[in-house]
Amino acid sequence: MVKEADHVPDTMQTPDVPPPTPAKDQFQEELVIRPLHSGDIYASFQFRTMWDTDFLRGSKVSHYRLFPKSLGQVISKFSVRELHISFTQGYWRTMQWGQPFLPSPPGAELWVWFQDTVTDVDGAWKELTNVLSGIFCASLNFIDSTNTVQPSASFKPLGLGNVTDQRFLRYAVLPREIVCTENLTPWKKLLPCGSKAGLAVLMKSEKLFHSSFHSQALHFRPVCQDWKCKSTVWELRQTLNVVFDLHTSGQGKREWSLFKMFSRTLTEACPLASSSKVYVDVTDNPQGELFELSPTTPLLSQAVVLGDRRTYSVYDLTNQATFGQTRSLNMLLRWRAAESAPPHHDARYVAGYGLQTGEIHTLMYNNHPYRAFPVLLLDTVPWYLRLYIHTLTVTSKGRDNKPSYIHYQPSKDRLRPHLLEMLVQLPPNSVTEVTMQFERALLKWTEYTPDPNHGFYVGSSVISALVPSVVAMDTNSTRECPLFSSFFPCKEESSYFMRVYTEPLLVNLPTPDFSMPYNVICLTCTVVAVGYGSLYNLLTRTFQVEEPSPGLAKRLANIIRRLRGVPLL
Amino acid sequence: MAAPLTLLLIVAVTIRAVLFRSSLAELIPERVEVVSPLNAWKRVVEGLALLDLGVSPYAGDVFHETPLIIYFFHFVIDYAEIVFMVMTRLVGCVFLLQFRKQKYALEAERYPLDCLELIRTPKEMYYIPLKVAMFYLLNPFTILSCVAKSTCGLNNAVIALFILCTVKGSSLMSAIFLALATYQSIYPLTLFAPALLYLLQRLYIPVNWQRSSFWLFTTQYTFMYLGSLCVMVCLSFFLLSSWDFLSSVYGFILSVPDLTPNIGLFWYFFAEMFEHFRLFFICVFQINVFFYTIPLSIKLKEHPIFLIFMQIAIISIFKSYPTVGDIALYMAFLPAWNHLYRFLRNIFLVSVVLLACSALFPVLWHLWIYAGSANSNFYYAITLLFNVAQILLVSDYFYAYLRREHHLTHGLYLKRKDGSEATLVLK
Numbered sequence: 001m002v003k004e005a006d007h008v009p010d011t012m013q014t015p016d017v018p019p020p021t022p023a024k025d026q027f028q029e030e031l032v033i034r035p036l037h038s039g040d041i042y043a044s045f046q047f048r049t050m051w052d053t054d055f056l057r058g059s060k061v062s063h064y065r066l067f068p069k070s071l072g073q074v075i076s077k078f079s080v081r082e083l084h085i086s087f088t089q090g091y092w093r094t095m096q097w098g099q100p101f102l103p104s105p106p107g108a109e110l111w112v113w114f115q116d117t118v119t120d121v122d123g124a125w126k127e128l129t130n131v132l133s134g135i136f137c138a139s140l141n142f143i144d145s146t147n148t149v150q151p152s153a154s155f156k157p158l159g160l161g162n163v164t165d166q167r168f169l170r171y172a173v174l175p176r177e178i179v180c181t182e183n184l185t186p187w188k189k190l191l192p193c194g195s196k197a198g199l200a201v202l203m204k205s206e207k208l209f210h211s212s213f214h215s216q217a218l219h220f221r222p223v224c225q226d227w228k229c230k231s232t233v234w235e236l237r238q239t240l241n242v243v244f245d246l247h248t249s250g251q252g253k254r255e256w257s258l259f260k261m262f263s264r265t266l267t268e269a270c271p272l273a274s275s276s277k278v279y280v281d282v283t284d285n286p287q288g289e290l291f292e293l294s295p296t297t298p299l300l301s302q303a304v305v306l307g308d309r310r311t312y313s314v315y316d317l318t319n320q321a322t323f324g325q326t327r328s329l330n331m332l333l334r335w336r337a338a339e340s341a342p343p344h345h346d347a348r349y350v351a352g353y354g355l356q357t358g359e360i361h362t363l364m365y366n367n368h369p370y371r372a373f374p375v376l377l378l379d380t381v382p383w384y385l386r387l388y389i390h391t392l393t394v395t396s397k398g399r400d401n402k403p404s405y406i407h408y409q410p411s412k413d414r415l416r417p418h419l420l421e422m423l424v425q426l427p428p429n430s431v432t433e434v435t436m437q438f439e440r441a442l443l444k445w446t447e448y449t450p451d452p453n454h455g456f457y458v459g460s461s462v463i464s465a466l467v468p469s470v471v472a473m474d475t476n477s478t479r480e481c482p483l484f485s486s487f488f489p490c491k492e493e494s495s496y497f498m499r500v501y502t503e504p505l506l507v508n509l510p511t512p513d514f515s516m517p518y519n520v521i522c523l524t525c526t527v528v529a530v531g532y533g534s535l536y537n538l539l540t541r542t543f544q545v546e547e548p549s550p551g552l553a554k555r556l557a558n559i560i561r562r563l564r565g566v567p568l569l
Numbered sequence: 570m571a572a573p574l575t576l577l578l579i580v581a582v583t584i585r586a587v588l589f590r591s592s593l594a595e596l597i598p599e600r601v602e603v604v605s606p607l608n609a610w611k612r613v614v615e616g617l618a619l620l621d622l623g624v625s626p627y628a629g630d631v632f633h634e635t636p637l638i639i640y641f642f643h644f645v646i647d648y649a650e651i652v653f654m655v656m657t658r659l660v661g662c663v664f665l666l667q668f669r670k671q672k673y674a675l676e677a678e679r680y681p682l683d684c685l686e687l688i689r690t691p692k693e694m695y696y697i698p699l700k701v702a703m704f705y706l707l708n709p710f711t712i713l714s715c716v717a718k719s720t721c722g723l724n725n726a727v728i729a730l731f732i733l734c735t736v737k738g739s740s741l742m743s744a745i746f747l748a749l750a751t752y753q754s755i756y757p758l759t760l761f762a763p764a765l766l767y768l769l770q771r772l773y774i775p776v777n778w779q780r781s782s783f784w785l786f787t788t789q790y791t792f793m794y795l796g797s798l799c800v801m802v803c804l805s806f807f808l809l810s811s812w813d814f815l816s817s818v819y820g821f822i823l824s825v826p827d828l829t830p831n832i833g834l835f836w837y838f839f840a841e842m843f844e845h846f847r848l849f850f851i852c853v854f855q856i857n858v859f860f861y862t863i864p865l866s867i868k869l870k871e872h873p874i875f876l877i878f879m880q881i882a883i884i885s886i887f888k889s890y891p892t893v894g895d896i897a898l899y900m901a902f903l904p905a906w907n908h909l910y911r912f913l914r915n916i917f918l919v920s921v922v923l924l925a926c927s928a929l930f931p932v933l934w935h936l937w938i939y940a941g942s943a944n945s946n947f948y949y950a951i952t953l954l955f956n957v958a959q960i961l962l963v964s965d966y967f968y969a970y971l972r973r974e975h976h977l978t979h980g981l982y983l984k985r986k987d988g989s990e991a992t993l994v995l996k
Contacts, residue, residue, distance in 0.1 A: 410629020
């Protein structure tokens with residue numbers, strides 16, 4: 001319970017009026033992190049605000065502390081007993097992820113129990129949906145009689161009270177509703193600390209919406225104040241469930257931290273919260289053999305949830321020591337995996353910026369600890385990327401590594417591509433980088449593909465290598481062996497032939513304006529004609545003194561005089 | 570004359586040396602306004618690297634220089650910067666020397682008295698060579714071209730030496746240098762006519778079809794020219810033992826397969842050309858460079874030096890891969906026609922447009938290629954404007970020259986029949 005001192009000055013206090021009872025609003029926040037078997041991770045936020053007020057007796061409530069005023073006014077105006085609203089993006093995959101703490105259907109779902117004092121439930125429902133639509137910036141105004149039902153058995157009240165007349169229940173779902181930042185922001189505003197302190201700082205939309213499943217919900221119901229249940233308080237629970245995908249958010253690496261999930265770390269608890277905790281599910285990791293959780297925490301708690309007893313490591317954010325020296329908490333779950341890198345792999349990419357030049361980089365990795373082996377690199381580059389062989393550099397471990405054999409056939413425009421073959425010796429446990437500069441050509445407008453800004457593809461480089469083998473191999477090719485091991489002929493015992501294909505490249509070329517052929521021809525020919533015209537004028541004409549032409553009257557007079565045969569004016 | 574010239578040379582060398590050592594030395598050789606696929610330094614280095622690899626430089630489509638350039642740079646590759654600076658020095662000095670000799674005395678007696686103010690005094694003419702050298706050496710276009718190590722500087726040097734030899738009257742050397750210039754890029758072929766006219770004038774042989782002395786000299790000069798050209802082509806053959814270079818160099822210049830943007834008119838025109846008409850328009854555009862020779866030679870047969878200027882200007886504007894180095898060559902001549910200033914009609918407009926376009930070229934290139942917010946039309950538009958300005962400049966000077974000639978023969982202050990001041994028009 002949080003007590004707050006009254007701001008009543010001494011002079012104004014009269015002995016007759018009893019001092020107002022201290023407010024009994026409470027706020028708790030909690031985050032549960034549960035690693036899933038598929039490598040994804042499930043984070044569930046729950047924020048609970050307990051509102052101790054009595055608006056059933058008709059007295060208007062005007063003092064709000066932790067409970068959001070916008071919601072309180074709506075609830076009291078429409079005499080809502082229970083309100084459950086959820087916005088979900090994605091579908092919860094129970095087979096892969098298990099059971100969620102708070103399930104929700106994709107789209108928007110709203111179900112409301114009205115008080116039994118309400119006379120026109122349909123009218124109140126319609127107005128309520130419109131008001132909620134404004135509060136949450138969602139199109140809940142599409143809820144009308146065509147998608148509203150009154151379930152008789154499935155949605156009994158979750159809070160106190162024995163009202164079971166289904167006339168006061170309304171349920172609607174909008175499966176098409178999309179969740180985005182505009183819905184998250186007003187939802188976050190309903191929290192006492194907003195998104196400024198506590199667990200809500202982690203809720204940043206750029207990461208939250210880049211997930212497999214995202215659901216934000218709001219549940220309002222009356223509950224008992226304490227275990228004795230002498231009086232009811234109103235509970236508002238705001239929950240946010242999100243599942244981060246291993247490949248989309250985790251970059252394929254099975255290692256999760258608060259920073260990787262939310263791009264933020266925790267720095268303090270919400271000052272208005274009576275309890276602020278982070279729970280990490282470590283039931284599958286009793287001795288720490290599956291994954292390692294850091295920073296370590298001594299607190300451990302067990303809870304029965306969804307019919308199963310689970311063990312959780314707890315971080316108490318109200319305790320300043322949880323944040324350590326750095327004043328920030330970023331818990332890290334790292335899975336122990338025995339990953340062995342293959343002895344040889346390659347990568348290729350285009351470097352540079354702009355549409356004029358670029359550089360092709362090919363990286364060849366030799367992960368063998370002590371054996372070096374030769375590789376033959378073959379590059380076929382189309383003619384419109386003009387390679388400059390004098391810019392070719394091959395470096396291993398920071399030093400120049402000269403290839404022992406180079407065969408280069410330069411390209412001929414519109415006839416054949418570049419061909420480069422090199423024999424490079426890869427030193428053990430090293431990365432060899434081959435770089436070459438190129439220039440991008442401007443093609444004729446008919447030579448571009450229909451979608452020219454997609455870019456042009458450059459085929460994969462082929463790297464043929466003789467990789468040292470772990471076991472001695474059999475050079476006798478007549479022996480019976482499965483098909484998959486007998487494709488490449490085996491000449492030596494200690495190394496095998498391997499071909500690696502790198503990534504293809506996508507390169508943009510500068511494009512002319514395709515709508516302009518006629519205009520360009522006209523304009524350029526105009527410029528040439530300007531040159532021709534000026535020079536023609538100067539070449540074929542001579543300078544003469546200009547006699548001014550006579551006025552109109554004189555010209556008419558001259559015509560008449562010519563007719564008369566008299567000398568002109 | 571020696572002291573100002575030395576000072577000028579020192580200033581020019583300093584500017585170039587400073588730029589060579591600065592970070593701009595990496596940016597400038599990449600600029601498409603300064604280098605073209607024909608004369609980029611990067612391509613010269615590429616050609617030499619291909620030769621080292623054992624592949625013929627003409628096997629690919631990157632190298633379009635003549636074999637003699639390979640010969641030349643094979644030995645001086647390490648001193649490239651110095652070579653280019655020397656070349657520009659050479660051109661500057663050459664310009665200086667040739668403009669010393671200007672026919673002045675010939676003109677004085679023929680003209681009416683009131684034209685004396687049109688004729689240049691020896692005092693004015695004393696400083697013209699220095700001004701010409703200054704215009705060339707300190708022209709930003711030349712500086713950029715030198716720092717980019719574009720072989721355009723070498724071409725300019727050869728043309729300047731050719732002009733010097735012509736002015737000095739040595740027909741053999743003139744023929745050799747003209748052959749070298751033609752061998753480098755085909756277009757200086759049009760300078761054959763003005764060179765011939767000048768040498769004939771110098772030898773007091775009138776241009777008369779019936780005279781045998783005319784034909785004798787013409788055939789002599791033609792043989793010298795064609796002979797040196799053949800020698801150079803054969804020498805090139807023996808370098809790599811193949812005739813590949815003919816299609817790589819001359820075929821490239823004439824058929825314009827590479828559409829890299831530059832300051833000329835060809836690239837966008839042929840990028841947007843309908844395939845059906847490509848050959849037709851190639852022929853039209855190439856003929857456009859050559860066909861002004863005969864009419865201009867007829868009109869300017871008394872004034873071969875001005876004819877050389879006009880020809881060089883027309884080549885620079887209408888050639889297939891122009892660069893700013895070519896423009897710098899004909900702009901260097903402009904101080905020699907200082908006396909035409911009073912007859913120029915558009916000089917302010919032209920100079921402003923040229924300045925504005927030179928400033929806009931890198932801006933619009935950046936917007937198209939790097940920022941992606943403009944497209945090729947912007948750069949093309951500036952190209953058009955730049956070329957229109959150049960055409961106006963050249964035709965303006967031509968107009969002024971012809972008008973001065975008219976005044977020299979008819980008097981400066983002309984009067985109409987009724988005695989009022991006359992206006993001259995072209996009719």
